[in-house]
């Protein structure tokens with residue numbers, strides 16, 4: 446298997462030269478929060494499967510059984526027709542989003558965001574009220590996926606490097622992290638410029654050309670950036686003033702990750718469109734969704750007999766959006782989240798994790814600790830005053846030392862020039878206090894080993 450990996454696999458997001466001298470880790474088993482590699486070594490996974498998605502932990506037999514039963518009965522029919530798991534899970538999602546009305550299924554976070562962009566673009570052609578409003582705003586440091594539309598809407602320069610030209614009609618606006626405020630203000634004495642100044646950009650670019658704005662409730666891969674509480678109400682107010690739909694990308698934050706069911710619930714905001722993936726089926730199956738308000742759905746309710754509007758329905762399809770196993774897994778995963786009170790555990794254990802991580806500020810290299818629920822990060826710096834990031838080589842060594850301590854965490858990875866210095870933690874929502882302690886003490890040891898502190 447080790448040779449097979451080396452000879453046949455091209456891994457995601459990895460420079461492969463290192464495998465000439467180094468063996469790739471091959472994960473063979475998982476139970477709870479613990480994964481075992483092919484050499485029999487066990488690790489505490491503080492990343493829920495690397496990209497924050499195995500919400501209910503590994504080894505859930507009830508999900509496997511539910512999927513098995515559904516696959517025997519009816520594995521697939523294209524989403525042009527209904528299936529029982531699709532109906533049931535759509536109902537469940539709308540129960541969780543009472544202000545929204547329709548659910549559109551697909552397979553990945555990128556795909557869900559593409560669907561949202563297609564809705565915006567088509568609406569800008571077929572709706573008299575929205576004529577010409579085809580452009581989409583996105584925020585510096587946010588990530589929305591790997592496909593061309595999603596990449597065009599991504600604010601991470603290194604992720605985009607060498608892949609242009611990107612799609613026309615995407616507009617960037619500044620990020621909102623207080624630790625590196627783009628307006629050099631301090632929260633408490635600022636006027637929430639990070640949100641308010643977006644209006645200047647809208648006015649300069651032309652509100653009549655802008656149809657939507659996509660944001661992550663709390664920026665994930667960009668470094669666990671949690672906007673202040675005033676941010677979304679101010680931003681959404683500006684959007685509403687110019688009839689710009691807010692697309693909330695809940696791909697990472699949804700399903701309890703931040704200690705509430707949805708990330709945007711931490712704010713007084715009611716986005717028009719919500720996209721989601723990852724934790725939807727706890728990544729036991731691949732599933733994503735776009736959830737919209739009735740007023741958006743209604744734009745696409747055309748008269749098929751009218752030759753002028755015959756093509757005005759949402760002309761989009763996703764072959765695997767018709768698989769029934771993902772919705773079945775999602776229903777069971779959501780049942781587990783509810784029955785085991787995992788959103789509350791995320792809130793409580795998340796607060797404990799943040800408190801323990803804050804104790805690491807005794808190390809000079811720990812510049813900032815931030816997070817919400819079971820979604821936390823540490824920004825490492827060489828100098829607290831200047832906030833100069835540690836080097837990428839130091840980060841790589843730190844991550845290696847942490848794995849050596851038996852804990853897998855995440856990091857900002859080839860996202861920004863000179864700013865890939867943030868370690869992140871997003872363990873599955875079943876984590877215990879003892880496991881939080883294990884993670885934090887492993888990080889402390891890795892810091893001491895790497896920086897000799």
Ligand SMILES: Cc1ncc(COP(=O)(O)O)c(C=O)c1O
Nearest residue numbers: 553554555588589590665696697
């Ligand atoms: C916030 C956010 N949106 C979208 C995506 C893309 O999801 P996928 O990798 O399933 O296409 C990601 C992936 O990490 C993400 O973090």
